[in-house]
Amino acid sequence: MSATDDPHLGTAEQEPLGPPPIAPWRESWHYFLANRGAVIGLVVLALLVLTAIFAPLLAPHDPTMQYRDALLVPPAWLERGRPEFLLGTDALGRDILSRLIFGARFSLVIGLVVVALALVSGIFVGLIAGYFGGWIDSAIMRVMDIILAFPSLLLALVLVAIIGPGLFNAMLAIAVVLQPHFARLTRGAVIAEKNREYVTAARVAGASNLRLMVRTILPNCLGPLIVQATLSFSNAILDAAALGFLGMGAQPPTPEWGTMLAEAREFITSAWWVVTMPGIAILITVLAVNLIGDGLRDTFDPKLRRS
Amino acid sequence: MVRFILNRLLLIVPTFIGITLVAFIFIRLLPGDPVILMAGERGVSAERHAELMAQFGFDQPLWKQYVDYVSGLLHGNFGYSYSTKKPVLSEFMARFPATLELGLCAIVLASVLGIAAGILAAIRRGSWIDQVTMGTALVGYSMPIFWWALLLIILFSTKLGWTPVSGRIALTQFFPSVTGFMLIDSLLAGKPAAFWSAVQHLILPTIVLATIPLAVIARQTRSAMLEVLGEVYIMTAKSKGLTPRRVIWLHALRNALIPVVTTIGLQVSVLIGGAILTETIFSWPGIGKWMIDSISRRDYQVVQGGLLLIAAVVMFVNLTVDLLYGLINPRVRYR
Numbered sequence: 001m002s003a004t005d006d007p008h009l010g011t012a013e014q015e016p017l018g019p020p021p022i023a024p025w026r027e028s029w030h031y032f033l034a035n036r037g038a039v040i041g042l043v044v045l046a047l048l049v050l051t052a053i054f055a056p057l058l059a060p061h062d063p064t065m066q067y068r069d070a071l072l073v074p075p076a077w078l079e080r081g082r083p084e085f086l087l088g089t090d091a092l093g094r095d096i097l098s099r100l101i102f103g104a105r106f107s108l109v110i111g112l113v114v115v116a117l118a119l120v121s122g123i124f125v126g127l128i129a130g131y132f133g134g135w136i137d138s139a140i141m142r143v144m145d146i147i148l149a150f151p152s153l154l155l156a157l158v159l160v161a162i163i164g165p166g167l168f169n170a171m172l173a174i175a176v177v178l179q180p181h182f183a184r185l186t187r188g189a190v191i192a193e194k195n196r197e198y199v200t201a202a203r204v205a206g207a208s209n210l211r212l213m214v215r216t217i218l219p220n221c222l223g224p225l226i227v228q229a230t231l232s233f234s235n236a237i238l239d240a241a242a243l244g245f246l247g248m249g250a251q252p253p254t255p256e257w258g259t260m261l262a263e264a265r266e267f268i269t270s271a272w273w274v275v276t277m278p279g280i281a282i283l284i285t286v287l288a289v290n291l292i293g294d295g296l297r298d299t300f301d302p303k304l305r306r307s
Numbered sequence: 308m309v310r311f312i313l314n315r316l317l318l319i320v321p322t323f324i325g326i327t328l329v330a331f332i333f334i335r336l337l338p339g340d341p342v343i344l345m346a347g348e349r350g351v352s353a354e355r356h357a358e359l360m361a362q363f364g365f366d367q368p369l370w371k372q373y374v375d376y377v378s379g380l381l382h383g384n385f386g387y388s389y390s391t392k393k394p395v396l397s398e399f400m401a402r403f404p405a406t407l408e409l410g411l412c413a414i415v416l417a418s419v420l421g422i423a424a425g426i427l428a429a430i431r432r433g434s435w436i437d438q439v440t441m442g443t444a445l446v447g448y449s450m451p452i453f454w455w456a457l458l459l460i461i462l463f464s465t466k467l468g469w470t471p472v473s474g475r476i477a478l479t480q481f482f483p484s485v486t487g488f489m490l491i492d493s494l495l496a497g498k499p500a501a502f503w504s505a506v507q508h509l510i511l512p513t514i515v516l517a518t519i520p521l522a523v524i525a526r527q528t529r530s531a532m533l534e535v536l537g538e539v540y541i542m543t544a545k546s547k548g549l550t551p552r553r554v555i556w557l558h559a560l561r562n563a564l565i566p567v568v569t570t571i572g573l574q575v576s577v578l579i580g581g582a583i584l585t586e587t588i589f590s591w592p593g594i595g596k597w598m599i600d601s602i603s604r605r606d607y608q609v610v611q612g613g614l615l616l617i618a619a620v621v622m623f624v625n626l627t628v629d630l631l632y633g634l635i636n637p638r639v640r641y642r
Binding site: 037142143145146149150151152153154155157158161162164234238241242245246247248258261265268269272275276278279282283286287290291294 | 321322325326328329333336337338445446448449450451453454455457458460461465576577579580581583584587598599602603607610614617618621622
């Protein structure tokens with residue numbers, strides 16, 4: 001973050017009695033907007049979301065349509081390239097640009113579903129472990145340790161081997177592998193918060209366990225969880241593409257980017273564009289999400305913000 | 308210190324038991340009958356089926372199966388490969404040096420370059436050096452490494468012809484295997500040509516495998532360095548009139564590297580995940596490719612044994628890093 005444009009000046013003059021209740025979020029948003037990389041990431045992600053939503057309108061061709069007279073046509077700006085196939089075609093004569101546009105749907109849905117599954121189950125498990133403590137905590141956290149003891153891609157692969165290859169199963173497996181990070185974060189935050197005065201006050205006022213966990217404590221642990229969610233989003237996209245590449249994720253002819261790469265592998269010497277394009281799509285998406293994640297981390301970590 | 312070590316050792320016992328449980332459950336969760344799975348498409352007669360069920364202990368109660376499984380593990384029995392009929396442990400040992408050699412090269416490259424880049428970015432904070440380094444690190448961190456590998460192959464192997472496309476060494480090179488490391492064995496045999504061939508085969512896989520750890524280490528080093536540079540004792544050192552170079556190398560770096568050691572240790576798990584992809588693409592004969600091949604061949608005893616052995620390696624490395632951390636950071640020891 002650049003030091004010159006400091007939007008914090010506005011709040012710095014306030015009384016040191018404590019921050020007003022809504023201001024922290026607005027303040028965070030200010031910091032986020034001041035981070036050039038994060039804003040670029042957000043814009044790119046927004047464009048990708050629009051591309052995914054309007055894929056049928058944007059794509060010049062049907063992503064599964066095989067043009068038998070146009071096999072391995074290079075991108076339009078190259079010799080032998082044809083204007084109707086902007087990024088060229090693959091070995092079956094399918095338009096690469098259209099496949100990439102439809103592929104955006106898969107990657108974004110993968111990210112969303114995996115993060116939603118991992119986040120909800122991780123928060124649930126972490127809240128219970130942190131709030132109740134004792135043997136419940138020990139038992140839950142040992143299970144999390146065990147999941148984390150395996151390299152995540154390997155564990156995801158083995159899970160897919162059990163439940164069978166396919167996009168949905170790959171998403172489930174990745175969610176299982178990413179979930180302990182959320183559980184650990186939530187548990188740590190809950191333990192740090194649960195003996196604070198405001199929690200005691202709420203308990204004395206008669207709040208139930210469930211209400212204490214979800215309404216009182218959880219909102220105060222959200223910052224790190226949001227950052228972890230962004231990181232998991234990009235990890236999910238990368239891992240799903242890797243599983244697709246290894247033949248254990250989405251199956252052909254699905255225009256999922258990792259699966260497209262797997263199909264393209266044999267043309268590595270003859271048709272570089274078939275290999276290059278899906279990878280660029282993955283890289284841009286993951287990069288955008290990671291830029292947002294970095295911005296959020298700087299926003300939620302006051303220590304980094306001041307320096 | 309002894310108590311600290313004992314404590315850490317005790318902590319891994321439940322995790323290890325958990326790992327054996329996961330490996331044990333794995334085969335039983337597979338849909339279908341284990342013996343029919345093993346037999347594959349050839350099928351199996353009813354008598355032979357019962358015989359095999361008894362031979363593998365599948366007719367015993369579950370707890371008995373688990374006890375037998377663990378006692379087998381303690382005697383070094385990690386199961387047998389269906390396809391080669393060899394013990395899983397010896398198959399693992401035959402391939403592990405290949406992965407270890409590649410992994411060590413990658414982690415050394417990632418650590419050296421990553422720490423250097425991180426320091427440079429931190430002491431030139433906000434400059435173009437910082438921005439370029441951290442921008443590159445973010446790209447590296449976001450890289451789908453299987454695609455990165457294909458790009459490097461297109462450029463360096465097919466277009467320029469500088470490096471071989473796959474394998475560990477040229478098929479024309481022969482020398483006795485002593486350590487299992489091609490780089491060392493070729494030198495021991497006194498064959499510089501073989502050594503050069505091994506180096507050429509190593510370059511691209513090492514770069515691919517090092518990419519993500521390199522980015523993570525560079526980012527971590529930078530933020531650790533920035534944190535330390537803001538400490539009071541650095542101000543003291545500066546105000547004592549020490550040269551900036553002395554302050555950075557003697558006072559700041561030592562403390563900044565403590566969290567970096569942990570980061571490097573955590574990268575081992577990432578490396579093994581990366582090795583699965585890297586070894587598959589470069590046909591590197593290590594455990595990553597072995598696992599993928601076994602999964603697609605449905606050689607489930609190998610998958611089970613490999614899973615367990617890999618988790619054990621990761622656990623061992625994490626333990627070592629923990630102990631090392633206690634050694635370089637006295638504050639941890641006395642807690």
